[in-house]
Amino acid sequence: MEFETIIGLEVHAQMNTKTKMFCGCDNDAWGKEPNTVVCPVCMGHPGTLPVPNRAVIEKAIRSSRALKCTVNERSHFDRKNYFYPDLPAGYQISQYKFPLASNGMIKFSITDPKTNKSESAECRILRLHIENDAGKLTHRGNHSLCDYNRAGTPLMEIVTEPDLRSARAASAFADELRRILIAAGSSEADMFKGMMRFDASISLRPKGDTKLYPRIEIKNLNSFKALEKALTYQEKQLKKLWEEGKQPTGETTVGWIDDEERTQLLRDKESAADYRYFPEPDIPPLVFTQEYIASLTSDLAKLPSECKAELTAMGLTEAEATMLVDQPALRERFDAINAAIKDAKRSSSIVLTQMVGFLKQHDKTLNEAPPATTLVELALAMQKGTISTNTGKEVLEKMIQSGKSPSAIIKEEGLGQVSDDALLQKLVEEGIKLNPKAIESFKAGKTQALGAIVGWVMKQTKGQADAGKVQEILRKVIA
Numbered sequence: 001m002e003f004e005t006i007i008g009l010e011v012h013a014q015m016n017t018k019t020k021m022f023c024g025c026d027n028d029a030w031g032k033e034p035n036t037v038v039c040p041v042c043m044g045h046p047g048t049l050p051v052p053n054r055a056v057i058e059k060a061i062r063s064s065r066a067l068k069c070t071v072n073e074r075s076h077f078d079r080k081n082y083f084y085p086d087l088p089a090g091y092q093i094s095q096y097k098f099p100l101a102s103n104g105m106i107k108f109s110i111t112d113p114k115t116n117k118s119e120s121a122e123c124r125i126l127r128l129h130i131e132n133d134a135g136k137l138t139h140r141g142n143h144s145l146c147d148y149n150r151a152g153t154p155l156m157e158i159v160t161e162p163d164l165r166s167a168r169a170a171s172a173f174a175d176e177l178r179r180i181l182i183a184a185g186s187s188e189a190d191m192f193k194g195m196m197r198f199d200a201s202i203s204l205r206p207k208g209d210t211k212l213y214p215r216i217e218i219k220n221l222n223s224f225k226a227l228e229k230a231l232t233y234q235e236k237q238l239k240k241l242w243e244e245g246k247q248p249t250g251e252t253t254v255g256w257i258d259d260e261e262r263t264q265l266l267r268d269k270e271s272a273a274d275y276r277y278f279p280e281p282d283i284p285p286l287v288f289t290q291e292y293i294a295s296l297t298s299d300l301a302k303l304p305s306e307c308k309a310e311l312t313a314m315g316l317t318e319a320e321a322t323m324l325v326d327q328p329a330l331r332e333r334f335d336a337i338n339a340a341i342k343d344a345k346r347s348s349s350i351v352l353t354q355m356v357g358f359l360k361q362h363d364k365t366l367n368e369a370p371p372a373t374t375l376v377e378l379a380l381a382m383q384k385g386t387i388s389t390n391t392g393k394e395v396l397e398k399m400i401q402s403g404k405s406p407s408a409i410i411k412e413e414g415l416g417q418v419s420d421d422a423l424l425q426k427l428v429e430e431g432i433k434l435n436p437k438a439i440e441s442f443k444a445g446k447t448q449a450l451g452a453i454v455g456w457v458m459k460q461t462k463g464q465a466d467a468g469k470v471q472e473i474l475r476k477v478i479a
Ligand SMILES: [Zn+2]
Pocket: 020, 023, 024, 025, 037, 038, 039, 040, 041, 042, 043, 152
C-alpha cells in the first residue's frame, strides 16, 4: 500500500529581548552561574505580579506579520497549570483560546541533497502565541539539578497546520522559519544554544484518503537533524504498523533519544482539560489598534525567501543565494562588490568561492575577512585590467594573510598586469613557433586550438598578461 505522510510542527523560539517576559531579569542566561539571573517574579513567589514586557509584544507582532499572520486586535494570557520541578510558579503564563496572531503562511524550498534540485512548498501557520519558558533540569544519576535562569524567558510558540509531507520538508520549513525570525529581529534562533525547539506530530494515511488518523507527537527535538531523523524513524515505524493492520487508534507522545536514534513512549497525551486553562487574572487583555500594528511593521525587512528570489534572478545558484541570505557578513561584501562592478556571478565568485575558500585554508573566521572596501578595490582592479583574474586570486589570498590593501600588495610584489604590447607580441610569435600544430588546427576550423598558445604566453608572464589582449595580438599576427 502507498501512504501519504502528514506532519505538523509546534516550534518554540526564544525571544531576544534584553529582559525576561514579566520581570526585569537579564534575558541572556547563556554561560551564567545557575540560579543567578532570577528574582521573586520569575521564581513565582506568592504576592508578586507579572508585568508584560512591551518589547516582547512588539517583537512578536513583527514576527507574526513576517509570517503573514493576522495579528488579532484582542488577545489575552491564560494560565496553563501543571506541576513540574522546572516550573516554579506551578503554572505557565501562555495564550490559549485567543492567541496573539493566527492564519499565516511560509513559502520555502526543499532541496534534494542527492540531485541538488529544489522544489518550492508552502505551509500554513495556524497560530503564534507568546508564553514564558520554564527552567532547566539536569539529570545526574538518581538526582536532578534545577537551574531557573531560563524561567521567565519569553517564547513564541508557532503552530503549523498539518501541511508538511516529509521529514525533509519539516526540516526545510524549520530552517526557513529560523531565517524569518532572525530577519524580523525577534530571535537569535541559535540552534546551538537551544533557542529553537520543536515538537512534531506525524500520522500516515493511505494515498488518496482525505481523513486524518491519530497522530504521534514527538517531543523536544532540539536540532534540524534530530527533527528530520526522528520523523524519518517514526514514519518507518508507522508504516510497519499500518502494514500489519495495527495503526494507532489514539494519540501518543514519544520522546526522541538522540544517541540511540529511536523514540520512546512518554505518556498518553494530555488534553487541554488536563491543564485547567483559565484567563490570567494578573494581566489585562491585549488590545491593539490597526494603526499600532501597522506602526510596528512598516519597516519590516524583506523576507529571506524574497531576498533569495532576487539573488537567483541575478543568476546565482540556490546554494549561493542561501549562503548570502544566511550570512549577513557575506551579503554585505557581495552587495558592495556587485554595486561597483555590476556582475553578480563574479561578485559571488570572489566572496563565496575565493574569499571563503582562502579563509578556510588559512584557518581564519569570517570576522577576520577583508572589509568590503578592500574587496571592492580588488574587484575593480581586475575589472579595469590592472591585474588579471589569476593575479586577483593571489592578491586576495595575500590580503587575507597579511591584512594589507590590494594596491599595497600589487605595488610591493610587482603584480601589475603585463600590458607591454611589444613584449606580448614577441611572446606570441614565440608561442606560434612552438605550436605549429595549433595553427594548423586553427586553420582547419578549430578556433579553440589557439588556447594552447594563449595559455603558453600566460604561463611565461606568470598569469600577469591580459588574456584578452594576448588573443587580440595573436589573431592579428596569424590573420
Ligand atoms: Zn526575574
